[in-house]
Amino acid sequence: MSNLVEEFNSYREKMNERILGQDHKFMKRFYNLDTNTYKDGALPAKTKEYMGLVASMVLRCDDCIKYHIGALHELGMTTDELFEVFSVANLVGGSIVIPHTRRALEYWDALNNEH
Amino acid sequence: MSNLVEEFNSYREKMNERILGQDHKFMKRFYNLDTNTYKDGALPAKTKEYMGLVASMVLRCDDCIKYHIGALHELGMTTDELFEVFSVANLVGGSIVIPHTRRALEYWDALNNEH
Amino acid sequence: MSNLVEEFNSYREKMNERILGQDHKFMKRFYNLDTNTYKDGALPAKTKEYMGLVASMVLRCDDCIKYHIGALHELGMTTDELFEVFSVANLVGGSIVIPHTRRALEYWDALNNEH
Amino acid sequence: MSNLVEEFNSYREKMNERILGQDHKFMKRFYNLDTNTYKDGALPAKTKEYMGLVASMVLRCDDCIKYHIGALHELGMTTDELFEVFSVANLVGGSIVIPHTRRALEYWDALNNEH
Amino acid sequence: MSNLVEEFNSYREKMNERILGQDHKFMKRFYNLDTNTYKDGALPAKTKEYMGLVASMVLRCDDCIKYHIGALHELGMTTDELFEVFSVANLVGGSIVIPHTRRALEYWDALNNEH
Amino acid sequence: MSNLVEEFNSYREKMNERILGQDHKFMKRFYNLDTNTYKDGALPAKTKEYMGLVASMVLRCDDCIKYHIGALHELGMTTDELFEVFSVANLVGGSIVIPHTRRALEYWDALNNEH
DSSP, X not given: OOHHHHHHHHHHHHXXXXXXXXXXXXXXXXXXXXXXXXXXXXXXXXXXHHHHHHHHHHTTOHHXXXXXXXXXXXXXXXXXXHHHHHHHHHHHHOGGGHHHHHHHHHHHHHHHHTO | OOHHHHHHHHHHHHHHHHHHHTOOHHHHHHHHHHHHHTSSXXXXXXXXXXXXXXXXXXXXXHHHHHHHHHHHHHTTOOHHHHHHHHHHHHHHHOGGGHHHHHHXXXXXXXXXXXX | OOHHHHHHHHHHHHHHHHHHHTOOHHHHHHHHHXXXXXXXXXXXXXXXXXXXXXXXXXXXXXXXXXXXXXXXXXTTOOHHHHHHHHHHHHHHHOGGGHHHHHHHHHHHHHHHHTO | OOHHHHHHHHHHHHHHHHHHHTOOHHHHHHHHHHHHHTSSSSSOHHHHHXXXXXXXXXXXXXXXXXXXXXXXXXXXXXXXXXXXXXXXXXXXXXXXXXXXXXXXXXXXXXXXXTO | OOHHHHHHHHHHXXXXXXXXXXXXXXXXXXXXXXXHHTSSSSSOHHHHHHHHHHHHHHTTOHHHHHHHXXXXXXXXXXXXXXXXXXXXXXXXXXXXXXXXXXXXXXXXXXXXXXX | OOHHHHHHHHHHHHHXXXXXXXXXXXXXXHHHHHHXXXXXXXXXXXXXXXXXXXXXXXXXXXXXXXXXXXXXXXXXXXXXXXXXXXXXXXXXXXXGGHHHHHHHHHHHHHHHXXX
């Protein structure tokens, strides 16, 4: 696996374990909500992940972007579809989203070069 | 048509005409981009509108929310689907999205009571 | 009760009932989290409400500000203490917080003039 | 004077007096900083007001926008110059700035129709 | 001292000196306000630091978070209390605060492992 | 050229080529708009760059800040003028802008030490 993907995942997992290990009621429930929200429901999981990704892009959270790109990679998103998300995010959020688009595409390329 | 919907649409149209009437190159091109981005492409228009709505909710722009809810109403969104968008927006954007969720649902109800 | 307080509370209650009446799993759990987070715990409820208020101010959510000012009013906050919250919020969030400070103080005065 | 301008100014003045009347050290110093920052310095007042306006637009603070448009009106800004500010604000801040652009232009027109 | 804490503090100090060394009136006054705001007043310093931390978390400023966690460490905050701040920040600010919570806890652990 | 400047420019160029190489209609048009907006018009390019910089600072986008500081460096901005931009950005955006001010000044110094 590429360094970019590996480093993101291992830090994320390590710190999530550290947070959940504290056994704090709110944080456990919030993590639980977070996991369940992106499952199939009235809208399919993939549509929800697209929404999670676009929300992360306009709020400019690089780690959140990486997480949703990883999930969409597993759900079979194509590069053309990713660029559609980039369009909405850059239009709605403005040119300050461009630097995050650069890093998002770099992460996407890293995911695809793994194989 | 309900007052809420009518007032939003008529103010929006009046001021858009005023802005475009100035014939300023950037604003014309930007409005043009805005219109074209939500058309069918690698992702269907409906998915893009969902993304536009969730982006508007986490950025907490009531007028943008109304616009996308109107567009999704025309595209046949159900109330259950709208609540899925609410879920992602509130999860990602936090409890500060709740007041906007209230107004979004009020607008949705106004759209549906028109008939 | 003053109009400002009355209108805020009645709209908020009406729309919360409308949202919860939809019986959507995420929204119910999220509202439940929201209610429980501000209860006494490792930090007292009042300190948590101060945090909720300052977070609402820097994120510039007028309805959230009103809600927390109402809760702090019930918990016995003084005007001097409110100005301490204003200080932190304006320092951290900048002069764009000023218009929200105006409305926050107007709401606080309305709450106190009720009696 | 038009209602829009009149209402904005009178509410703003009333609540500023209320805030400063509390004689709170931080708030007085912060208001003082706010006033002094836009005076002529290494950059002229007009350039600083342009910066204050664009910052207010991308942060989407309608009252701040009105304040700076009022100041720039007094400094002789033209409609063409205002549209240049709109361009930068909409480009950098994205389409969520559009509704604020509508209200900004409405306020500008109200200022100009006073005469 | 751990690298994480050391690096943050030394870069911060170096650049603060560089900024203040320019002897610019606004920046000096603003830094001065920043320092004075968190002192004991109508609310105790610790409560104000809690507010500074929660504001920094919902605005997602990692360096600001580190600064306030450092100050609260000196004021004797416990890990349970820190998790209460995390609760309010994640609830109000949403899941985009999670990555900042990870880094906040890592910094807190680094502070505690110094001894 | 200093590392800081070199690394920023080379990563930016590499990823911009990667994005534009995808030949996606929206992204090409958006990049085009971005380039054209800062050219001389009813306001001179330098004033627009000041606006681009202050907008980037209050939205706290480090890469955007670097880009506009680079452009203003080429347009002959002085350090005193840069501090005027810092004043407006810190006043309007609050103390969360301070960490970005530190990095902005570090980048500015790197640009000037190149020679």
